Amino acid sequence: MKLIIGSDHGAVDLKEEVKRVLKEEFAEVEVEDVGTFGTESVDYPDVAEKVCTPVANGEADRGIVLCGTGIGISIAANKIKGIRAALCHETYTAKMSREHNNANVLAMGGRTTGFEIADEIVRTWMKTEFAGGRHERRVNKIMALEAK
Numbered sequence: 001m002k003l004i005i006g007s008d009h010g011a012v013d014l015k016e017e018v019k020r021v022l023k024e025e026f027a028e029v030e031v032e033d034v035g036t037f038g039t040e041s042v043d044y045p046d047v048a049e050k051v052c053t054p055v056a057n058g059e060a061d062r063g064i065v066l067c068g069t070g071i072g073i074s075i076a077a078n079k080i081k082g083i084r085a086a087l088c089h090e091t092y093t094a095k096m097s098r099e100h101n102n103a104n105v106l107a108m109g110g111r112t113t114g115f116e117i118a119d120e121i122v123r124t125w126m127k128t129e130f131a132g133g134r135h136e137r138r139v140n141k142i143m144a145l146e147a148k
């Protein structure tokens with residue numbers, strides 16, 4: 001699996017923490033960090049585009065996007081055709097976003113979610129498979145909305 005991760009200046013520390021968890025517990029996953037790498041202000045839609053375009057076109061399998069709240073970057077991510085980004089603050093929604101919605105992008109907030117909870121969200125989101133069945137029909141309808 002290839003995963004792309006990116007954040008704005010509001011979540012650089014959280015990005016490092018998420019990368020640590022991925023490296024330690026999901027060593028088989030190839031992780032690409034598209035930045036940002038410092039405290040200088042950057043615009044989260046640009047980060048969302050860098051992470052999500054390769055996911056949408058099949059060059060990567062999953063993405064993780066981070067900003068101060070996770071709100072702006074998840075909104076931007078979901079504008080990209082083929083992206084189903086889920087903003088998660090706890091593990092239940094992380095699990096459901098994979099099981100029911102087949103989310104291919106996880107969003108979190110560096111100013112809203114502490115490291116311990118974020119670590120659990122990432123573990124859950126990475127391990128949970130899409131359940132298919134009735135959920136597949138609904139996800140297909142979501143994707144069909146993009147064509148209208």
Ligand SMILES: O=C[C@H](O)[C@H](O)[C@H](O)COP(=O)(O)O
Pocket residue numbers: 008009010041044067068069070071072073
């Ligand atoms: O939803 C947007 C994110 O939370 C951004 O990280 C936030 O708006 C950036 O704010 P500022 O430019 O004040 O650091």
